Amino acid sequence: MSEILGIMTHAIKNPDHFRRHARAAIGESFDGVLLYTPQGVDLHSKQIRGYLYRDGGWSKKNASYPKINLDIGFYPPSSLRKASLVKAHKELRFTAYGLGNKSKIQKHLVASSFLKPYLLPTERVQTSAQFSDFLEKHRSVMLKPINGWGGRGIIRVTMDKNRFQVEQNNKKTVHLPLSRLSSFLHGVLSRGGRHIMQKWIDIRNSEGSVYDIRALAQKNGEGKWQTTGTAVREGKRGVITSNIKSGGHAYDVERYLKKQFNNEKAEALTKSIAEVASYIPPYMEKSYNTRLSELGIDLAVDSSGRLWLLEVNIKPGKSIMKMVYGQNAWEQSFRLPYQNARHMLKAK
The missing domain is CATH 3.30.470.20 (ATP-grasp fold, B domain)
Incomplete structure (x- = not known):
C-alpha cells in the first residue's frame, strides 16, 4: 500500500477514538492510516486485518503491509508475545522498537x-533473603513491577527496628513485624509478578x-x-x-x-x-x-x-x-x- 501509515495498538473498541492519530498522519501527507492490533496481523499471508482511514472515514480492510508503521500500544501479557513477533518481522518496518523491562x-x-x-542502587528481586539484605542495607526501598508503567503497583518498604512499614498510593500505611517480611514479599510477587528493588531517596x-x-x-x-x-x-x-x-x-x-x-x-x-x-x-x-x-x-x-x-x-x-x-x-x-x-x- 503506497503512502499508508500503519498504526498498531493493543485494542480497538471504536476506531473513531483514533481519529486524532489519523488526522496527524494525513497532516504529514500520508494517503491514509491502517489501524490494527497484533492479532490482526497474519505473518504467513503477510496481510493485516484492520481499519483503513481515508477521506475522513473508517472502513474494515484486509491489506498488505504498510511501508512504515507506528506502535502506540500498551500490551497485556495475553498479546505481548504476538506483538513482539510482529515487531520482529523483517518485512514490517516500525519507527521504533522496545527496550525490554x-x-x-x-x-x-x-x-x-x-x-x-x-543511577540508584537497583536489583532484580530474586529471593526474600536478597530483598531482606537490600532493605537492611538501604533502610527504605521502592518495589517496582518490572513491566510497570505510570506509577502503577509501586510500593515503598521501610525498615524500623523490629518492624517494617508498607506504603502505597491511595492505601493506608501498614506496619508489620520483621518476621512477616518474607510472607509479605511472597504476596507481592504472587499477585504482581516480577519486580525490581531500588534504594529510596527523599525527593x-x-x-x-x-x-x-x-x-x-x-x-x-x-x-x-x-x-x-x-x-x-x-x-x-x-x-x-x-x-x-x-x-x-x-x-x-x-x-x-x-x-x-x-x-x-x-x-x-x-x-x-x-x-x-x-x-x-x-x-x-x-x-x-x-x-x-x-x-x-x-x-x-x-x-x-x-x-x-x-x-x-x-x-x-x-x-x-x-x-x-x-x-x-x-x-x-x-x-x-x-x-x-x-x-x-x-x-x-
Whole structure:
C-alpha cells in the first residue's frame, strides 16, 4: 500500500477514538492510516486485518503491509508475545522498537560511565533473603513491577527496628513485624509478578510532596533527536509517586528548583538535566543497536540537591507539554512521531 501509515495498538473498541492519530498522519501527507492490533496481523499471508482511514472515514480492510508503521500500544501479557513477533518481522518496518523491562534497561544504563553516577542502587528481586539484605542495607526501598508503567503497583518498604512499614498510593500505611517480611514479599510477587528493588531517596519538596522531572525526547521531521520539553511533576500530598494521572501537577523546571534551592544550584541542576536528557536517546539506540522514536526520561533531585536518573520509558505521555508549554506545544509534540515516520518513508 503506497503512502499508508500503519498504526498498531493493543485494542480497538471504536476506531473513531483514533481519529486524532489519523488526522496527524494525513497532516504529514500520508494517503491514509491502517489501524490494527497484533492479532490482526497474519505473518504467513503477510496481510493485516484492520481499519483503513481515508477521506475522513473508517472502513474494515484486509491489506498488505504498510511501508512504515507506528506502535502506540500498551500490551497485556495475553498479546505481548504476538506483538513482539510482529515487531520482529523483517518485512514490517516500525519507527521504533522496545527496550525490554526495567531490569534490562537498567543493565544498559549502568554500562555507561557517563550515566553511572546518576543511577540508584537497583536489583532484580530474586529471593526474600536478597530483598531482606537490600532493605537492611538501604533502610527504605521502592518495589517496582518490572513491566510497570505510570506509577502503577509501586510500593515503598521501610525498615524500623523490629518492624517494617508498607506504603502505597491511595492505601493506608501498614506496619508489620520483621518476621512477616518474607510472607509479605511472597504476596507481592504472587499477585504482581516480577519486580525490581531500588534504594529510596527523599525527593519531597519543602512542603512534603514528592516530585520528579520528566524530559520528553523525540525525533523530529529530520530524524534528529531533540528535547521537546522538560517539566517537574509534583504528586498530590500523601502519595509516594509523582505521576500526573494520579492527581499530580506539572511546573517549569528552573523556576520550581529555584524555590527548593538557591538560584545558582537550580541553574546548575537545570543544565545537568538538559545534558543527561540529550545524552540518553542516542546512547540507548547505540547500546541496543535498535531504532527509537521518543523517550520519557525520568530524573529526580533529592533533598541534598543531588540529581538522579530514575528510569527511561518508551511511549511517554505528553500531558506535561500542555500543562507547562501550552496547547500549541502539546499539539506539536503529538505530531512529531508522524513527522519522523514521514521522514523515514522518504529516506528509505
